[in-house]
Amino acid sequence: MTIQVSLRDLWNRRISSTMRRNSTPKTKSLRAARGGTRKSSQRGGMERSPPMLSANLTQSHRFRFIASSNIAAVTIQSADLIRVAGMMAVSTSQLNPINQVVRLKRVEIWAPTATSNVASTASVEWPGAGFNPSREFSDTSINVSEPAHVVAKPPIDALAQFWQAAGQAMFILTCPAGSVVDVTLQFIQLDGTASASSIAVTGATQGAIYYGYLDGDTTHLLTPVSLSSIF
Secondary structure, eight states, rough: OOOOHHHHHHHHHHHHHHHHHHHHHOOOHHHHHHOOOOOOOOOTTTTTOOOOOSOOOOEEEEEEEEEOOOOEEEEEEHHHHHHHTOOOEEETEEEESEEEEEEEEEEEEOOOBBBBBBEEEEEEEEOOOOBBOOOOEEEEEEOOOSSOOEEEOTTTTTGGGSBSSSSSEEEEEETTTTEEEHHHHHHEEEEOOOOOOOEHHHHHHHSSSEETTTOOOOOOOOEEESSSOOO
């Protein structure tokens, strides 16, 4: 049997099909008409939930010091580094650190050039503990135009590699007078807790911020560069 379809019939069928599709609202259109919204999508560029964050204020800074005298195997404590990162004068006679813990990232030393018949040596030693042996990194210059230069990062298992509160030996420093010592630190500010390593001073301005000496608040041999300090 032969079925003949005219061009007019085909055209009418196409128009009818198009009208039926247009007369049926899509799900998205129905959802919009009812005031609904699509679920958030992380990949589709839509709104998403607030991201996670670290609430504690964490900072990193490179501090510089100049040795006013020969430094012979001086142990730098975690409390010294916490004070290095800033203290507030709560009175004219007391400074309280503004950070609670510290982590050491790098120590860099430039020792003065050698003089006639006298070598110049600088070193950083990472103290050992338990199965972690002590390790020392040093450089010696016998050149009158080139300084000894040491760049030392804490080994992966050194205690200085981890966050430390007051009470931990971080590294042992040796360098001649006139050396420039850079220390890069990470530190976390206090959050509603009292400082555990305040120090006594004389003549501070209440509310002012001061920065500690690298070797602590008693010997004062490693002076902070371009930062206010009072001892």
